[in-house]
Amino acid sequence: MEKGVPMFLVTVLLFALACSQLASASDPSPLQDFCVATKDSKEFVNVESSAITRKVDDFFFSELDKLGISVARIDFAPYGLNPPHTYSHATEIIVVLEGTLYVGFVTSNTDNHLFTKVLKKGDVFVFPIGLIHFQWNMGNTDALVFAALSSHNLGVITIADAIFGANPPINRDVLSKAF
Incomplete structure (x- = not known):
């Protein structure tokens, strides 16, 4: 060499x-x-x-129970629906862990604008306090979502149940005129 x-x-x-x-x-x-x-x-x-x-x-923080935060796991069957509802006391934020969701909310009576989005695994979406919103699993597989809400007392109102499930029922003339 x-x-x-x-x-x-x-x-x-x-x-x-x-x-x-x-x-x-x-x-x-x-x-x-x-x-x-x-x-x-x-x-x-x-x-x-x-x-x-x-x-x-x-x-470490040990006071979360005094803040009134709620957390929920929501399991959606294929094509499952969390129907239109509202929280009078909470904003909701969701994160999709599995599946595909079509989500949306409607602004207040000023313009009734619909905001919608298709969410996939890893996506996050916020539903502002007091606005009617929904989530729909638009896929043929299960979907998994975690939701965090800014109150322990949500004030939840499921719109269809409240209107069409009232006891005693709301007068049909009122409903037909309103819808």
């Missing part, structure tokens, strides 16, 4: 090592893993750059 070949290989390896430091093929490291609020201020503190010692209680 010639003396120049090993020196050439060493040069190429050193050059490759130097270039790998300049151009990385992996994701860059995050600026921080997490940040937490300090009790002394309303600011969030970057844990990596902070001299503040973090403890497990920085990631």
Whole structure:
């Protein structure tokens, strides 16, 4: 072997090592893993750059039961429907874990505008407080949704049940005139 070949290989390896430091093929490291609020201020503190010692209680909260938040799991059969309803006391946010849903809500009586969207796995949608809304599994497979609501006392009204299931019934003349 010639003396120049090993020196050439060493040069190429050193050059490759130097270039790998300049151009990385992996994701860059995050600026921080997490940040937490300090009790002394309303600011969030970057844990990596902070001299503040973090403890497990920085990631724990035991007062959720006093906030009145509700969480629900909703399982939809193929073509299953959560019929038009409203919450007088809560905003709802859903996340789709499985399946495909057609969702929507109608604005208040000012313009009665319908907002709809087809949601797939991983999608999130918000239904504003007090507005009539629905969810329909438009697929032939099961759908799974988790919903979080901003109250423990939702004030739920299922529209069709309330109108057509009133006891005693609403006068048919009233219903026919209204619908």
